[in-house]
Amino acid sequence: MTDVAQLAGVSHTTVWRVFNNHRGVRDETRERVHHAIRQLGYRLNPAARTLVTRRSNTLGVITADRVSFRTTSILGGFERAARSAGYFVTITSADTPTQGTLRAAVNRLRDQGVEGVLALVPLDPTTFTSEPFPIVTIGARRRRALGVVDVGSSAGVAMATAHLLGLGHTTVHHVSGPPSCPEARLRRAVWHRTLRAASGRQPRFMAGDWTARSGYEIGLRLASDLDVTAVFCANDHMAIGVLRALTEMGRQVPEEVSVVGFDDIPEAAYTTPPLTTVGQDFETLGTHCMAMLHALVTDAERTVPCRIQLATHLTIRSSTARSPGSRSS
Known part of the structure; x- marks a missing residue:
């Protein structure tokens, strides 16, 4: 200088x-x-600057998946917002997320001097660290300095389930995410609550692992039950698997079975038939995650709001129709 x-x-x-x-x-x-x-x-020299300012201007991200549309879109929004705010971003993976591996990932990032962490993982991150540290996650419960960006799952699930009930289906079957995932448990609870409020029959859910393969395997079982006329899937990938299974088993969509997904990934508009789904703006989600993490990092008293809720919308395509029973009556 x-x-x-x-x-x-x-x-x-x-x-x-x-x-x-x-x-x-x-x-x-x-x-x-x-x-x-x-x-x-x-x-x-970033190292020299950190020594002087006591700040690294670096944020960490923990992810269990770098290839899905959801994750890459959130990361894109987060990184652009971080860059505009003068932050560097470092990413670490937790391919098999457990409480132990996630706690180790947080400690690894803290050893690198990050000022806060965005956790894009399917487990509740509130046990990542035993001491207060700025962490933002999506859809988990707030504890300590944890910030939560709510993707609007409750409203979205209620919309999807009510849409199917409104088409005359007497009940809605549910393909859930894994039981260990807080977001999957939330979507399952709202589905169940919406059915109960409508006095509809409440079938047992079937748990997948967010992949199209698991949706396909569950779809084969659903297709064999002729009482199944409506299925709500906790994400679009599982819904795509269900569509494939129903088609292979000779169950017509939507004439015999209606299917709704969640996320509105780009492929959803090009399935056969095009998938009705609950949409989210993932890039905006990433931007909000960055805004909340920046607020937690810069506000030592943690007086900033630690929950932001985003809106969802139902995109109705050709995979849903009135139930066979209501059409014939």
């Missing part, structure tokens, strides 16, 4: 102000400093 100051003909303090985007530096002076930086090929 001293070399930059000498070449630009300014003080060391002015160079520091330019690096930190402080106001009060004239445009002409700022340009001279940037010209000197380019000439010298100067790069700021």
Whole structure:
């Protein structure tokens, strides 16, 4: 920085102000400093800056899946918002998430000096750490310094279930996510509550693992039961598997069985038939995660709101129709 100051003909303090985007530096002076930086090929030393400021300007992300549309879209929104706010992002994976591996992932990120963590994992992250530390997650319960961005599952599940009941189906079967996942448990509870409020029969749920393969295997079992006329799946991938199984077993969709998914992934519009599903804006979700984590990091008293709820919407396509019984009556 001293070399930059000498070449630009300014003080060391002015160079520091330019690096930190402080106001009060004239445009002409700022340009001279940037010209000197380019000439010298100067790069700021993050480690040295951290020692001075006591801040790393780095946030961590824990993910169990980097390839799904949901995860990549959330990460895209989060990273763009982080970059705009002057943060670096470092990502670590937990391919087989357990309480032990997730706690180790948080500790690994903290050892790298991150100031907060976004947890994109299917387990409740409230036991990741035994001491207060800024963590934001999606759809889990708040404890300590944990921030929660609610994806609107409750409203979305209620909309999907009510849509099928409104088409004359006497009940709605449910393909759930894994029982260990808090978000899957929430969606299952809202489905059950919506059926109970409508005085509908409440069949047993069938648990998958969020994959199309598990949806296909459950779909084969559902297809063999001729009383099944409506199925709500906790995500679109499992719904796609259910559609394939129903077709292979000769059950027509939606003439005999209606199917609804959750997420509105791009492929949902191109299934046969196109899938009715609950939509979410994942990039906006990532942006909100970043805003909440930034607030938790910068507010030492943790006085910021620690829950944000996003809206969902039902996109009705061709995989749902009136129940066979209501059409014939």
